[in-house]
Amino acid sequence: MLDDSLLDDPAALQRADHEHALLRLAGAGARVRNALRLAEAAGIAQLRPDGRPRTVLVAGHGAALTAGQALAALTATSSQIDTLAPHDVAPVQHGRLATPAFTAGLVWQLPGWAGPLDLVVLATADGGEQGLVSLAQQAYARGCAIAVIAPAGSLLADAALQVRALPLPYVAAAPYEAEEESGPAEADLPAEEVGALWAFLTPLLALTEELGVTQLPEGSLAGAADLLDELAVRCRPDAAAYTNPAKDLAARLSGTVPLLWADGPLSAVAAERFAAMLAERAGRPALPGVLPQVLTAHRGMLVAKLGAAADPDDFFRDRVEEPDPLLLQVVLLRRAAAEEDEYTDPGYAISRARRLADAHGIRTSDLTTPEADPLRALAELIALGDFAAVYLALATPAG
Structure with a gap:
């Protein structure tokens, strides 16, 4: 499991980041x-x-x-x-040493x-x-x-x-x-x-x-280069977890199997990239997909025990013999118009995805970009996912 204290310890993160x-x-x-x-x-x-x-x-x-x-x-x-x-x-063909x-x-x-x-x-x-x-x-x-x-x-x-x-x-x-x-x-x-x-x-x-x-x-x-610079500042190691969107996302992903649901072709690329980074950097599985077809493709997992059927807060569960179960989490990757606010309906597919997750007691997180420029939007989604995957890896003790 992720050690939350490591996320707010820049020196420890630097020591753990052997590959820079x-x-x-x-x-x-x-x-x-x-x-x-x-x-x-x-x-x-x-x-x-x-x-x-x-x-x-x-x-x-x-x-x-x-x-x-x-x-x-x-x-x-x-x-x-x-x-x-x-x-x-x-x-x-290679030599004996190489x-x-x-x-x-x-x-x-x-x-x-x-x-x-x-x-x-x-x-x-x-x-x-x-x-x-x-x-x-x-x-x-x-x-x-x-x-x-x-x-x-x-x-x-x-x-x-x-x-x-x-x-x-x-x-x-x-x-x-x-x-x-x-x-x-x-x-x-x-x-x-x-x-x-x-x-x-x-x-x-x-x-x-x-x-x-x-x-x-x-x-x-x-x-896009300027935006990547801005995101690097927001996601820097000495930024506290509550102000650092990548650290916050890494903490929310801990102990879960993310279902990365994208709202279109651009966010689908970011979802595939995020899944690859979670596997490569954090050694974590994640399943990407594109709305609306992913709702039927992932339906079986939503209704299975990997969803919310196993309650990690069960008072009578033996914490030694029964380790914390892996739970699903839906992460919605999407583009939103700059003028939208948190109360704006992002579309039927997104709304249906939220309702489906809620109905099965599965946590939902958002990875949203307000950028109108498609390349800047892609850059933001990819950069936040990249940083989150690396933070999740660095703040999870080996073994």
């Missing part, structure tokens, strides 16, 4: 600005596209695929946005219909995936336009030159001294860096804006 996750989340705004500046230096502004691509395929794994899903949610044109996940894995990352052997396959009308974007924080190099070669043979987001000097970045791809920068996280491993882990499954999403999404949006695929409000990326 909070610092890296706080630097998301600066990372967006750096990525945008480097993307412009790479020549995006000089592109002269001959119409929009028919389809934009974003290939990668982890946060790269999340960036592709975010791009799809932010796109309102005739172009189709698809993500291309690995479909297989092959063994990787253990290659599992991701190095991932395999991707270009869809049979992909061709000269399509754009393939290959994105990775490592750049050593031979499968992405092979995919770049497939795309080149099909006549696809190609862009690559990868660290400079990596295997994929070098391959991009051979297939005439547009090289876009991957802005790595700032290095910190005395970084330690967070604990025992599979040697070939390293944790993904917490801020990688913005290093992928920023150049991806800069490129698609230039191609006319996305049409965000003017200055949207810069505005």
Whole structure:
């Protein structure tokens, strides 16, 4: 269970944060600005596209695929946005001392219909995936336009030159001294860096804006960077839990299995990201879904004993032999107009979700953004979820 006292102890949080996750989340705004500046230096502004691509395929794994899903949610044109996940894995040759990352052997396959009308974007924080190099070669043979987001000097970045791809920068996280491993882990499954999403999404949006695929409000990326800075201040470790929305959310999630219900495509991306961060950082399960269909998909859990049937306040329960049960909690991720207040009906699906949870005695929490700009709205929902997942991990004693 979460130790509430740790949430209000900045020194203890810092000692527990071996990977400097909070610092890296706080630097998301600066990372967006750096990525945008480097993307412009790479020549995006000089592109002269001959119409929009028919389809934009974003290939990668982890946060790269999340960036592709975010791009799809932010796109309102005739172009189709698809993500291309690995479909297989092959063994990787290595020496006696080195253990290659599992991701190095991932395999991707270009869809049979992909061709000269399509754009393939290959994105990775490592750049050593031979499968992405092979995919770049497939795309080149099909006549696809190609862009690559990868660290400079990596295997994929070098391959991009051979297939005439547009090289876009991957802005790595700032290095910190005395970084330690967070604990025992599979040697070939390293944790993904917490801020990688913005290093992928920023150049991806800069490129698609230039191609006319996305049409965000003017200055949207810069505005999102400013908002990420503001959220970093609100969610800083020395902000008390009652004024820190991420700490408050982490405390409310403790001891529960969250059902992350989103009210639309943008909040659905944030829900998927939140579930991934809770699993990766806090080791907690969470189930995302989109309203209204999630009401029927999750109905069985609402009426089962995992809901409110097991009463944690039962006076006669043996606290030693029967530990506190895990209970469900519904978290509603949604966008709200700036002029709405707490008494405004957010829509039938949200109202029905609240009534359903109340009827089964299940706690409901809100993760709401008032931002009208879709990118700023996405940034707020994702940032609050990221910080909350990290605080939940840091304030939960191991074992």
